[in-house]
Amino acid sequence: xxxxLLVLVPLRVEASALRTAPGWQVxxxxxxxxxxxxxxxxxxxxADPAAVAVVGVCAAVSPGLRPGDVVCASEVRHDGAEPVETxxxxxxxxxxxxxxxxxxxxxxxxxxxxxxxPPPGLPRPHRVVDCDHADRHPRALAARAGPTVxxxxxxxxxxxxxxxxxxxxxxxxxPLLVELEPLYQCNLACSFCGKIQHPDHILKKRMPVETAxxxxxxxxxxxxSIAGGEPLVHPEVDVIARELIKRKxxxxxxxxxxxxxxxLDSFEPSPxxxxxxxxxxxxxxxxxxxEREGTFDKAVDAIHEAKRRGFRVNTNTTxxxxxxxxxxxxxxxxxxxxxxxxxxxxxxxYAYEKAPxxxxxxxxxxxxxxxxxxxADGNRKRWRLNHTPLFLDFLEGKVDFQxxxxxxxxxxxxxxxxxxxxxxxxxxxxxxxxxETTDWSKYGRGNDPRCDNCMAHCGYEPTAVLAxxxxxxxxxxxxxxxx
Numbered sequence: 124x125x126x127x128l129l130v131l132v133p134l135r136v137e138a139s140a141l142r143t144a145p146g147w148q149v150x151x152x153x154x155x156x157x158x159x160x161x162x163x164x165x166x167x168x169x170a171d172p173a174a175v176a177v178v179g180v181c182a183a184v185s186p187g188l189r190p191g192d193v194v195c196a197s198e199v200r201h202d203g204a205e206p207v208e209t210x211x212x213x214x215x216x217x218x219x220x221x222x223x224x225x226x227x228x229x230x231x232x233x234x235x236x237x238x239x240x241p242p243p244g245l246p247r248p249h250r251v252v253d254c255d256h257a258d259r260h261p262r263a264l265a266a267r268a269g270p271t272v273x274x275x276x277x278x279x280x281x282x283x284x285x286x287x288x289x290x291x292x293x294x295x296x297x298p299l300l301v302e303l304e305p306l307y308q309c310n311l312a313c314s315f316c317g318k319i320q321h322p323d324h325i326l327k328k329r330m331p332v333e334t335a336x337x338x339x340x341x342x343x344x345x346x347x348s349i350a351g352g353e354p355l356v357h358p359e360v361d362v363i364a365r366e367l368i369k370r371k372x373x374x375x376x377x378x379x380x381x382x383x384x385x386x387l388d389s390f391e392p393s394p395x396x397x398x399x400x401x402x403x404x405x406x407x408x409x410x411x412x413x414e415r416e417g418t419f420d421k422a423v424d425a426i427h428e429a430k431r432r433g434f435r436v437n438t439n440t441t442x443x444x445x446x447x448x449x450x451x452x453x454x455x456x457x458x459x460x461x462x463x464x465x466x467x468x469x470x471x472x473y474a475y476e477k478a479p480x481x482x483x484x485x486x487x488x489x490x491x492x493x494x495x496x497x498x499a500d501g502n503r504k505r506w507r508l509n510h511t512p513l514f515l516d517f518l519e520g521k522v523d524f525q526x527x528x529x530x531x532x533x534x535x536x537x538x539x540x541x542x543x544x545x546x547x548x549x550x551x552x553x554x555x556x557x558x559e560t561t562d563w564s565k566y567g568r569g570n571d572p573r574c575d576n577c578m579a580h581c582g583y584e585p586t587a588v589l590a591x592x593x594x595x596x597x598x599x600x601x602x603x604x605x606x
Contacts, residue, residue: 129172131163137179148172277394278346278373285345286592296529296558299585300346301339302544304535305330305363309353310381311413326352328536335363338534339372342554346373348399348531350544355382361389368395375399377439379413380422387429397435397465400426404446404454412443426462437466437509444485448496455497459506466509469494469518471578473545486576491520513587514580525567526577530585532557542566544581546573 130149132138138151148170152162167175198206282299289297308326309316339347347367354360355378367374376390377399390396403412406419429436438458442451451469458464471490485493498519508515516522528543538550539557543566551557568574 298344302533383425392433451497526582527585
């Protein structure tokens with residue numbers, strides 16, 4: 124028998140997104156049991172493989188699985204016939220875990236389980252994976268090797284449908300995400316921040332829940348980032364998040380992590396919810412950045428606890444002129460490999476006009492050099508970065524384009540901020556007014572000096588998303604990056 128791997132893939136788009144290795148033989152089977160059975164028989168006869176893998180969108184095993192999960196079959200079923208037990212699932216799961224990240228095997232019972240313990244050698248369940256297709260698909264050891272996608276599948280499909288609707292209705296300006304700022308008050312006072320430089324009577328204001336929900340509903344955006352200030356200072360931020368989740372909005376709650384562990388009981392894990400914790404370097408560097416000792420440790424402790432409770436946890440890291448490729452690699456390696464957060468966002472710092480420190484914001488050339496060197500040696504592909512490939516190309520200087528300020532608008536206690544989250548040239552009371560009365564041609568690199576050194580993802584990620592979805596090549600790049 125040749126030492127090869129036969130990979131069965133139903134769809135062309137799934138095959139295009141697959142990363143292969145020497146010795147792999149990829150065979151498209153087509154959809155449906157009959158085609159799959161015929162293709163598998165043909166492949167087994169011709170390839171004589173040492174092992175067989177089925178690859179697809181969660182391999183159709185269970186809606187509870189996510190891309191990146193590995194399933195080792197402990198039983199094979201076929202058209203109602205007596206199940207065929209396999210006796211190598213545990214060994215295979217162990218081998219996979221040694222070649223990749225550590226694997227936690229999970230025994231998944233049948234829809235109508237037989238009495239008694241799991242088959243010999245199988246561990247008892249760490250978590251139960253439900254299966255709507257239990258009559259056709261194998262009971263499994265689901266081995267989770269950690270998050271491997273830049274955007275969850277459900278979110279990708281939702282955004283794709285949303286973009287399609289906008290094109291069908293010929294809308295040329297629409298929000299992908301709204302930056303919701305229900306307050307400006309913060310429990311830190313960072314010198315690089317331009318959001319908290321307001322008088323006390325403004326810092327004491329809190330956005331009512333109904334006002335926040337009405338603004339998001341009017342905009343129609345599928346995603347919401349709750350920022351500030353420090354959102355967890357708001358007494359009803361958990362209510363805002365919960366109500367947005369009920370409306371099937373994808374909610375990112377940004378926090379410095381100081382209050383996060385204390386507030387976890389007010390939130391529930393959901394595929395529509397993720398924490399975004401700001402970590403701007405390793406311990407000494409981060410605490411210096413936020414100007415308070417011990418903040419790094421509190422944030423890391425909160426992340427550990429949130430992950431233990433089943434929350435999705437992302438991070439956001441801002442880079443200054445004092446950063447180097449090494450400091451960037453150090454923190455991203457830590458977040459990716461040790462802390463094992465779900466996704467990471469990165470961005471050069473923006474020179475807020477109101478920020479007390481104006482000396483450490485990087486320009487375009489410096490930022491491109493920093494990211495191109497930090498991304499070297501395969502780091503860009505290895506890190507779980509929550510960005511499109513085109514935006515990462517932009518950070519490296521491989522491509523250049525204008526920002527799309529209306530793609531991620533900002534709504535605060537003052538109203539809709541013109542033109543974007545980073546600049547405040549006035550406010551409107553409705554989203555429609557923002558879109559219709561703002562002269563968007565005035566903004567962007569070459570049009571406004573304040574934009575010349577901006578590379579922030581709130582302006583350029585929407586451009587990258589729109590460009591990627593307009594190109595088959597870039598769409599496939601995004602699929603490959605999502606693995």
